[in-house]
Amino acid sequence: MTQTLQSKPNQSTDITKRNNVNISGKGTQTILLAHGFGCNQNMWRFMVPQLEKHFQVVMFDYVGCGNSDFSAYQESRYQHLEGYALDIIEICDDLNMQDIVFVGHSISSTIGWIVADQRPELFSHMISVCPSPCFINCDQEYQGGFERSDLDGLIQLMDKDYIGWGNYLAPMVVGNNLSQIEANADENDSLINELLTSFCSTDVIYSKPFAQATFLSDYRELLPQITHPCLLLQSSNDSLVDVSVGKYTQQKLQSSELKIIEANGHCLHMTHPMHVFNNIQSFIAND
Template identity: 40%
Template sequence: MVDVLNRNHVNVIGEGDRTLLFAHGFGCDQSMWQYILPAFEDQYRIVLFDYVGSGKSDLRAYTSEKYRTLRGYMQDVLDIIDALELDKVTFIGHSVSSMIGMLASMERPGRFDRLVMIGPSPRYLNDEGYFGGFDPEDIAELLEMMEMNFAGWASFMAPLAMNNPERPKLSQELERSFISADPAIAREFAEVTFMSDHRQELPLASVPALIMQCSEDSVVPIEVGAYLHRHLRNSTFRLMEAKGHYPHISHPQETIAVIREYLAAPGLS
């Protein structure tokens, strides 16, 4: 238990019988939830963690072999659930964590109550009959930039992903998060993220899910959210007014309101 909690820098805060497990996206860590956490601390037990390679996780635990697919990260989520003996968890995942949480819920459906997916995508690459938002050459260029000029990639990607140009401090905050990561691990995580394809698993997932789709998202187009909703059973779709890919940072009040509404929906214990 201690090894798992240290490995992923696990923190437990808040009070309540129901547990919310927050999982950050690529290039971030658990601190990115700071703007919405106060709204839930009084009613819920909150579990925060950093994926290995991010934040204050134990970098010594990282191996390319384990984390060459999202299932390596999925196993870490299950390890945390087992270590804390969590049950009926509401998993709140941002971006790639949405698919990690879905895979974990398929592995142990009895441990999960609901999934909240913020900016999710089952596949980022375009395919025949599917619009994911990126062509292969886009991803190849991004990965090459990360390898050749990591700081340059961070300064380029942060404002593009945040997409709130009238609030430059948000992009600067995201850029600092990007640049704080280990460049080699971040590049491998990026490749795993952008090359993943979990469309085939969607019909097999059974845990109810909320799909929070942001408007004008340069990372996950609206077509992706609609695709997810069509293929994911027991899913609820909400198109947000929030622009960009990080609504929990740029539009915390709307993010809180949408999550609260879903948590209060009938059928949740």
């Protein structure tokens, strides 16, 4: 079950600075890009040049990530995904944004669904890149990909061997095994190194609670409550999120379509940015 956190920013809080908000593009429609766990807004850079031609593009970093204001971090708030959802709500309110296109990578898809449930007027369309409402193997109906004990061990590794944790996770996120449709090996290695740097450049004080909220949560019950048109973009070979999870999510959402892209890895917006862009354009135009 989700919980509603009240927005109580300090009167002197500069939301734009706090979340390192950047706005570009000249389109009449606004699109908000929300990065995944361990990442930052820079991961959207492969798509931004195309998006700027058609949208006003808004990017940000969650508090505790990227170039956000780490002094604004509140331990109790960011132990739950609702705390990150509140970042989005406050950004939208601060910029007076409503009826926007929301794009979330990975766990930001779930964070977006939380926002949509609490403040449905903020979004018109929702695009999820490699989403998962739960990473845990729960029962025969739902296999999220990981046993709870394995996820507990992975998170504990963050305290014991932070670099080792990153070295384990980064190649899995990018996709180890390249196929002909993937970028070449040098480019793939570059993405792995970028993710590893991103994972390990943030103090475990901030990244571990986000990891726990990401990998140990279960928001499957939220899916049927979402009424927005939703596009799910799924890799055909994703070590973190199997295609079956995408199919499950599509079935539980009220108004959604699933597009499976022939690709390896969990970062379609980085490895296949034009595929993601074209699907977004088509989805919005045909709705």
